Amino acid sequence: MATIITLNAWLTLILLIGLFALLVRTKIPPWALFASAITVAMTLGLAGPGDLLKGFSNASVIAVAVLFIVAEGMYATGAISLIVDTAIGIPRNLRMAQVKFLPTIAVGSAFLNNTPLVAMMIPVIRDICRTSGLAASRLFIPLSYASILGGAVTLIGTSTNLIIAGLVTEYIAIGDPNAPPMTEIGMFTPSLVAIPCAVAGILFIMGFSGLLIRARSDNNPDLSWKRIYTADFLVEERSPLIGKTLTEAGFLHQKDSSLKNVIREGQDIPLSPDLALQTGDILLFWTDLDTLSHLWSRIGLRPAYLSTKNDKERHQNRLLEVVVAPANPAVGYKISFLRWLNSSFFATEVVGMSRGGQPMETSLPETVIRAGDSIILEVEESFFFERRDETQFIVEKELSGYHIKRTDKVITAIVITALMVASVALQVLPLINAALLAAVAMLLTGCLSIHKAAKSIDFPTIIILACTIGLESAITASGLSQVVADFITRLGGGSPMTGLAAIFLGCVIMTNIITNAAAAAFMFPIGYSLALELDVSFMPYIIVIMLGCSYAFINPAGYQTNMMVYEPGGYTVNDYILFGTPLTIIVGILAVLLAPVVYPF
Numbered sequence: 001m002a003t004i005i006t007l008n009a010w011l012t013l014i015l016l017i018g019l020f021a022l023l024v025r026t027k028i029p030p031w032a033l034f035a036s037a038i039t040v041a042m043t044l045g046l047a048g049p050g051d052l053l054k055g056f057s058n059a060s061v062i063a064v065a066v067l068f069i070v071a072e073g074m075y076a077t078g079a080i081s082l083i084v085d086t087a088i089g090i091p092r093n094l095r096m097a098q099v100k101f102l103p104t105i106a107v108g109s110a111f112l113n114n115t116p117l118v119a120m121m122i123p124v125i126r127d128i129c130r131t132s133g134l135a136a137s138r139l140f141i142p143l144s145y146a147s148i149l150g151g152a153v154t155l156i157g158t159s160t161n162l163i164i165a166g167l168v169t170e171y172i173a174i175g176d177p178n179a180p181p182m183t184e185i186g187m188f189t190p191s192l193v194a195i196p197c198a199v200a201g202i203l204f205i206m207g208f209s210g211l212l213i214r215a216r217s218d219n220n221p222d223l224s225w226k227r228i229y230t231a232d233f234l235v236e237e238r239s240p241l242i243g244k245t246l247t248e249a250g251f252l253h254q255k256d257s258s259l260k261n262v263i264r265e266g267q268d269i270p271l272s273p274d275l276a277l278q279t280g281d282i283l284l285f286w287t288d289l290d291t292l293s294h295l296w297s298r299i300g301l302r303p304a305y306l307s308t309k310n311d312k313e314r315h316q317n318r319l320l321e322v323v324v325a326p327a328n329p330a331v332g333y334k335i336s337f338l339r340w341l342n343s344s345f346f347a348t349e350v351v352g353m354s355r356g357g358q359p360m361e362t363s364l365p366e367t368v369i370r371a372g373d374s375i376i377l378e379v380e381e382s383f384f385f386e387r388r389d390e391t392q393f394i395v396e397k398e399l400s401g402y403h404i405k406r407t408d409k410v411i412t413a414i415v416i417t418a419l420m421v422a423s424v425a426l427q428v429l430p431l432i433n434a435a436l437l438a439a440v441a442m443l444l445t446g447c448l449s450i451h452k453a454a455k456s457i458d459f460p461t462i463i464i465l466a467c468t469i470g471l472e473s474a475i476t477a478s479g480l481s482q483v484v485a486d487f488i489t490r491l492g493g494g495s496p497m498t499g500l501a502a503i504f505l506g507c508v509i510m511t512n513i514i515t516n517a518a519a520a521a522f523m524f525p526i527g528y529s530l531a532l533e534l535d536v537s538f539m540p541y542i543i544v545i546m547l548g549c550s551y552a553f554i555n556p557a558g559y560q561t562n563m564m565v566y567e568p569g570g571y572t573v574n575d576y577i578l579f580g581t582p583l584t585i586i587v588g589i590l591a592v593l594l595a596p597v598v599y600p601f
Helices: 007-025 030-044 059-078 079-087 092-112 114-133 137-151 160-175 192-210 289-297 311-316 335-340 407-424 429-442 450-456 459-477 480-492 494-515 517-535 539-550 560-569 575-597
Strands: 230-235 257-264 267-269 282-287 301-302 318-324 348-354 372-377 393-399
Touching: 007 030, 007 459, 007 480, 059 079, 059 114, 059 160, 059 407, 059 429, 059 459, 059 575, 079 092, 079 114, 079 407, 092 114, 092 137, 092 192, 114 137, 114 289, 114 560, 137 192, 137 560, 137 575, 160 517, 160 539, 192 539, 192 575, 230 289, 230 372, 257 289, 257 480, 282 289, 289 301, 289 318, 289 348, 289 372, 289 517, 301 348, 311 560, 335 348, 407 429, 429 450, 450 539, 459 480, 459 517, 480 494, 480 517, 494 539, 517 539, 539 575
Parallel strands: none
Antiparallel strands: 230 282, 230 301, 230 348, 257 267, 257 282, 318 372, 318 393, 348 372
């Protein structure tokens, strides 16, 4: 007997189609479209206001927001950079980069939500490409795909799993005696199915990314059109660079930068790829502004002639680009003499200098300042408030995007994150509780400032996640989920296995049309209705929905991490289609075959 399609079901379907079309065809921010869809659903009475807004109080959505703060704590202390440097280093070719890089990202994504992890890794991968000369396009899509594959392995690895786990909890709480068998989603509930899929997917990426992704490199060795600075940096005590050769440190092949000299104990050292760095070595670079900022923020390096006594507070300092005015009292003096002058250079540090767009021939301390010189200063926060004389600099521009890592807190950040993961894995604490404790600990221990914590949360992503859970209420209450479930059942001929394959296919289609979170909210009640109608366990369907809605490899708009790497990698939609389609087929077949083996019907 065919299911009667109600007016509300039609309205819900029209609303979803309109949402999909606007997501694809317009440049309106997705969060605004999802919020509008919730508003329309509420106006049409497709579900109650409480149900439509329940996502904003959902523990899983709040947990994702808090995990952004925890991840930022790992980044701000340099923990992520140090782990990546230890595990990956500076690879010499694409194969070496992927062998070291992809498994590391996959494992990291399993235990630290993949969305904030990718946000942290983008500048790290950009730095690796800058220092190694590798094409960024062949690393950014693999970064996203590896994080997706690894994130699906555990409960906390991806927002998709968290949303579905939250829906499972809500359905169990209803206490329907006719509900298909299902259990609460634990930390490793999807692991036995997702791990083989992740291994197969990563092997495919390693084997075929070089063939299916075109090498696009924005490396431009011609620096004639850029302003080039002289910058001197010192290898600090206990620096992770000590003992590494110039090649291993990546200083010989950096994008838009040239290492001109190494000074050791006052003597020039001949440059050699095998020259091992030592404490106190001074490295003289000719570099553009972006690479200079990267060197300034690199762990283990500091401006060679920095006089700041309290190094632990340097994480609050900023970089400022200035042009020296003719009236500046520093004009005519060497940089080494600035500390004895009553000028705006006082209490600042000169990091780099350029004259007429060209680097200086002498080291910074011996360089005489002239009007019109472009100088990069490291300044304290108070510099912007205390200085009143605007005549000493013609132009001032703060350089954003680079910060000194607070490495004295790196062990603290790692321990906090490890305890959070362990408490969830051992079921000592629920995820939201553990994540909140970890975030508070990051703030109280100084790993992260309140300002950085607030900025770290990706609020558009959180709004989308909350709205998708609300849309699930409309899909269920209107009867649309039952209509689609009946169609899938007829399509599969009443076979649980065929229905499972149809559910995975539906998840992939929906995920790549809209977003993974919206697809999860759409397909969950459909899978529930199908399991109920076939009188089988809901567990294999839950696993397939988790993986199917996570494996958004074909459309960049289908998953947050795909969009995050889209611009840095210089991709087109065709890159995702060409590389993501065979990957989806491989992991899809594995998921459908393994899910009922691990969780029988």
